[in-house]
């Protein structure tokens with residue numbers, strides 16, 4: 001399928017005007033970048049001398065699912081009580097929530113080397129699933145060396161109050177459409193807007209068909225992709241069919257011959 005933008009211009013990247021931390025590096029961002037403020041200005045640059053010392057450990061205390069090919073209903077391991085972090089809260093789809101966003105409480109240690117960027121996680125009220133599960137999954141993805149911290153030029157820390165450099169938001173399709181306007185998300189995809197990586201609840205719980213049931217990979221992808229926009233990265237295409245798709249490829253729409261992949265450094 002050609003990359004012609006045809007009818008749907010989706011999963012767009014439009015840096016908000018107040019995103020001091022966002023520099024639009026790539027000219028490839030498609031769709032109409034909005035000059036118009038959307039929602040409260042939520043970004044601020046963390047002070048360089050932020051008191052949080054960089055701790056040696058970047059692993060969250062939750063049992064890590066990374067690396068393992070997780071089959072949720074495999075043979076019961078020693079602690080089979082709970083699914084892996086990335087596969088929790090697989091709930092039904094929802095059209096709408098209450099429209100109110102709630103910050104999920106909790107902080108992580110700083111993961112990575114380099115200047116610290118702080119983020120918080122917020123979830124629309126009224127969605128099926130546990131907000132804490134979403135936050136734990138985001139924290140797991142953003143704290144992994146295969147993600148953006150693997151470049152060695154930034155650290156990421158989840159916090160639950162400002163100032164923050166970006167937010168990761170889970171919202172119902174209708175709310176995503178509103179928050180992403182004038183980008184067209186059509187009740188289906190996610191976007192980054194105004195310093196928010198805004199993830200569509202229905203993609204979070206159902207993924208997309210061409211990931212062939214690998215919801216864990218899709219979840220990793222959608223977090224890293226949207227946060228990639230928040231960090232200033234634009235879209236790229238599959239360059240080497242058969243190889244893992246670049247995380248900034250619009251994999252929600254298709255794989256272009258590449259293999260589904262969620263990591264920056266697979």
Ligand SMILES: [Zn+2]
Nearest residue numbers: 011012013235
């Ligand atoms: Zn995108």
